[in-house]
Amino acid sequence: MAWALGANSNSPPFAPAIGANAISTMQAAFVVGVLAALGAVTQGGAISETVGADLINTVGITPLAATAGLLTAAMFMAFGVYSGYPVPAAFATTGAMVGVGLSLGGDPATATYQRLGLFWVLVPPVSGGMAYGTAKLLRGENVPETVGVPLLAGVVAGIVANIQLGVIPAPPGAAQNSLAGYVSMVAGLPAVGGLDLARVLATAALALLGFVAIRRRTQASVDRGIRTFLVVLGGIVAFSSGGSQVGLATGPLQNLFVEQLRLDVLLLLSLGAVGILAGAWMGAPRLLQATSREYAQLGVRRSIAALVPGFIIAQAAIALSIPISFNNIIISGVIGGGLAAGSAGVSRRKIGVTVTFWVLTLVTSVAIGYGVHTAFSTVLGVQ
Structure with a gap:
C-alpha cells in the first residue's frame, strides 16, 4: 500500500514543476521519494491514528481486517497507477477501512464521517479558488514579479516555521513542535497582548529569509527565480504529502503495532516511509506525466498557483x-490555475472522468472492503 501511495498520491506535488519544464520527470521522482519519506516519518502520526482508530466505533481493527482493508485500497491504487487516472488514496483507504470495520460488527463513526466529508467537499473549491486568485495575482501588471513571487515565498516560509515536526524537541506533554515553537520554548519570552512574541519573531524571520532569497533570484533573472521557487515549493509540498499520505498505509496496522505488539509508532511510520520511497522511485514517472501534461498546459506562474494551496491545505489536514x-x-489547483488564463488549456473530459473515478472509488471501496473481509473471515474462521 505504501508503495502504491509513493507511486500514485505522492506524485502530483511535482507535476506542475514538470509541466513548466522546471525539472525532469526522473529527477522529480527521485526528489519526491526522499522528501515524502522524510515527511512520513516526521508528520505521519496523526493521520495514522485517525485511519486506524477513528473510522469505526466499538471494535478494534484486527490483523485480518487490516489485511483486507489494505489489500482493497492497494488494488485501487495499483489500478490508478497503471490506468493513468489518479485514484484518491484517502477515499480508497477510508472506504475500505469503513467496510472492514462494518464487517467486524462495528458501528459507523458518524461524527468522523461528517468531519471528513465536509473537509473533502471544501477542498476542490478552496484549492481551485486559491490557485485561481494566485495565478491572477502573478499574471497581473500591478504587482511586479520581482515582488509578487518573493511575497509568496515569504508566506510559504512563514507557514513552514509553524508546521509540527516529530524531530523537533517539544515541551513536556506535547508530542511534536514547530521551528517557531521551539524558538519560543528556548527563548521563554513572556506573551505580549496575548501573543507569543518569540514565535511571532521566529515566523517573521523565516518569512523574511524566504522573501529575500527568492527576491535576489528574481532580480538576477525573473525566469530563473520563478523556476527556483517552483522547485522548492514542489519539494515542500512533496514533504507534506508524505506526512499526510503515509497514515493511509500505516493506519490499518496501528492497533496491531501499538496496542497488541507494544511497538513504537515511529517503527510503523518508518516502514511506511520505506514503501513510499520505493514507490516514488519505481512507479511515479507515469503519474507525473499524466498529471503534468494532460490536465492543463501549465506555465510556471500557474504551476506555482497550483502548489501554494496544496501546501496550505495539506498542512491544515495534518493539523486536524x-x-x-x-x-x-x-x-483542483491545476484546474484553478488553468482557468485563470481561460479554459482552453483544461481538458474537461479528463476532469469529468477523474471526478467520476473519485466518487466511484469512495462508494465501491466500502462494499469491496466489506466483501473481502467477510470472505476471508468465512474461509479462515477468524475475525
Whole structure:
C-alpha cells in the first residue's frame, strides 16, 4: 500500500514543476521519494491514528481486517497507477477501512464521517479558488514579479516555521513542535497582548529569509527565480504529502503495532516511509506525466498557483488529523490555475472522468472492503 501511495498520491506535488519544464520527470521522482519519506516519518502520526482508530466505533481493527482493508485500497491504487487516472488514496483507504470495520460488527463513526466529508467537499473549491486568485495575482501588471513571487515565498516560509515536526524537541506533554515553537520554548519570552512574541519573531524571520532569497533570484533573472521557487515549493509540498499520505498505509496496522505488539509508532511510520520511497522511485514517472501534461498546459506562474494551496491545505489536514487525497488538492489547483488564463488549456473530459473515478472509488471501496473481509473471515474462521 505504501508503495502504491509513493507511486500514485505522492506524485502530483511535482507535476506542475514538470509541466513548466522546471525539472525532469526522473529527477522529480527521485526528489519526491526522499522528501515524502522524510515527511512520513516526521508528520505521519496523526493521520495514522485517525485511519486506524477513528473510522469505526466499538471494535478494534484486527490483523485480518487490516489485511483486507489494505489489500482493497492497494488494488485501487495499483489500478490508478497503471490506468493513468489518479485514484484518491484517502477515499480508497477510508472506504475500505469503513467496510472492514462494518464487517467486524462495528458501528459507523458518524461524527468522523461528517468531519471528513465536509473537509473533502471544501477542498476542490478552496484549492481551485486559491490557485485561481494566485495565478491572477502573478499574471497581473500591478504587482511586479520581482515582488509578487518573493511575497509568496515569504508566506510559504512563514507557514513552514509553524508546521509540527516529530524531530523537533517539544515541551513536556506535547508530542511534536514547530521551528517557531521551539524558538519560543528556548527563548521563554513572556506573551505580549496575548501573543507569543518569540514565535511571532521566529515566523517573521523565516518569512523574511524566504522573501529575500527568492527576491535576489528574481532580480538576477525573473525566469530563473520563478523556476527556483517552483522547485522548492514542489519539494515542500512533496514533504507534506508524505506526512499526510503515509497514515493511509500505516493506519490499518496501528492497533496491531501499538496496542497488541507494544511497538513504537515511529517503527510503523518508518516502514511506511520505506514503501513510499520505493514507490516514488519505481512507479511515479507515469503519474507525473499524466498529471503534468494532460490536465492543463501549465506555465510556471500557474504551476506555482497550483502548489501554494496544496501546501496550505495539506498542512491544515495534518493539523486536524484528516486523511486527504493529494490528487484532489493538486488537480483542483491545476484546474484553478488553468482557468485563470481561460479554459482552453483544461481538458474537461479528463476532469469529468477523474471526478467520476473519485466518487466511484469512495462508494465501491466500502462494499469491496466489506466483501473481502467477510470472505476471508468465512474461509479462515477468524475475525
